[in-house]
Amino acid sequence: MTLEKTPKPTESELEILQVLWQQGPSTVRVVHEELSKNKEVGYTTTLKLMQIMAEKEMLEVDKSSRSHIYHPALEEEKTQQQLLGRFLDAAFRGSASKLVMQALGNSKTSKAELDEIRNLLDKLEGGSK
Amino acid sequence: MTLEKTPKPTESELEILQVLWQQGPSTVRVVHEELSKNKEVGYTTTLKLMQIMAEKEMLEVDKSSRSHIYHPALEEEKTQQQLLGRFLDAAFRGSASKLVMQALGNSKTSKAELDEIRNLLDKLEGGSK
DNA sequence: TTCATTTTACGAAACCATTCGTATATACTT
DNA sequence: AAGTATATACGAATGGTTTCGTAAAATGAA
Incomplete structure (x- = not known):
């Protein structure tokens, strides 16, 4: 039986998850633009966060095209x-x-x-x- | 009109607030013993946290006796x-x-x-x- | 091909909460 | 008074998130 993790998204991570849950699989740019509606944030900041989330396996990434497409790994x-x-x-x-x-x-x-x-x-x- | 803050207690701070809300004004020792029921934590850690909370004005302190008595500044x-x-x-x-x-x-x-x-x-x- | 644009990669800095060792002060015990 | 126990004070280390500058790679336009 595989070890079941209990992911604990931080506040920023949750914001990103919300965008992806709402909009479906998206590029960093799309997520970033959505976040920018609510607060000032740099593009590379969003990118980095999403990369970290992918490392933590909270997101999955499709790298087949130049602009990687992210989607939530969590329901x-x-x-x-x-x-x-x-x-x-x-x-x-x-x-x-x-x-x-x-x-x-x-x-x-x-x-x-x-x-x-x-x-x-x-x-x-x-x-x- | 005085500037109204919106305090945002962290998880640990909230644990302390819960003890104080439940037990009423208490010393560090009492709070610490209560917290210890649920997790390992050093006495000075609890002390420091409560001091910081007092600085942030989340707690108020009665220093008239040797063992300071803390109570929540928040409802x-x-x-x-x-x-x-x-x-x-x-x-x-x-x-x-x-x-x-x-x-x-x-x-x-x-x-x-x-x-x-x-x-x-x-x-x-x-x-x- | 050359230049500009957009994207990802990497690493470091800034920030903040948490933890705790050590020092000092205060009170109690004998 | 001397010794022990308990309290507060201080400062530093740790660990994690967040931020972003800079560089390199990929793409598109002239």
Whole structure:
């Protein structure tokens, strides 16, 4: 059985992952331009970061054309789940309900989304009746 | 109007804050012993961290007795709110409902807690009925 | 082919959190 | 008072991320 790593992307790495999850496989330039919308950053900085991420096996690279094409080696949902687990413990001492209450209380969430959540609640409570 | 900082405790700093939030004002020794339950760490390391946190004004210190007594300068809920906001953006691109669904789906939350959440949903949706 | 543009490669610097050794101060014990 | 234990103070080493300058390679244009 292969040793399962638990990748822990840094903040900058996560920004890059988000771009790639959203846009699909992309060149450094595309990622860099996307990041530049939110903050000042040098091209080679982005490049270096993505190269390091590839070394760490968080990204995979297609080097067949001159402009290498990167894509995430991590699934978005799995990664979110891991990050969430850590964050839950670190910030809310593991209390999921506290986290959920604060998340709902402090963000304008659409009625449709609230309904979706309510459905999930029904399913969860139904099972334990 | 005073300039409002947005403190960004690191992981280690957050661990210390959690102890202080939970136990109330404490000496370095008490905090250190609490931390030691979960991981190996030297006493002076904890001391130094807490001193740095005091410099950053995340903690306040009562130096009137030999063993200084530290307490958080930050409110637990406010801090959680800020951390949650950042985390939400970084990990879930701002989608609170996605975060909530994953948090609920992947943690055993008691019926009482689920009901509490349902109540909140009622209140939130009630307004738009 | 020559020149300009774009890309990757490499390495070093800057920065920051974390760790801890050692020194010094304070209080307690006998 | 002398010795022991416990506390704080200080400074430096470590380790990791982030940043970017510079060079080399690949491509495209004139």
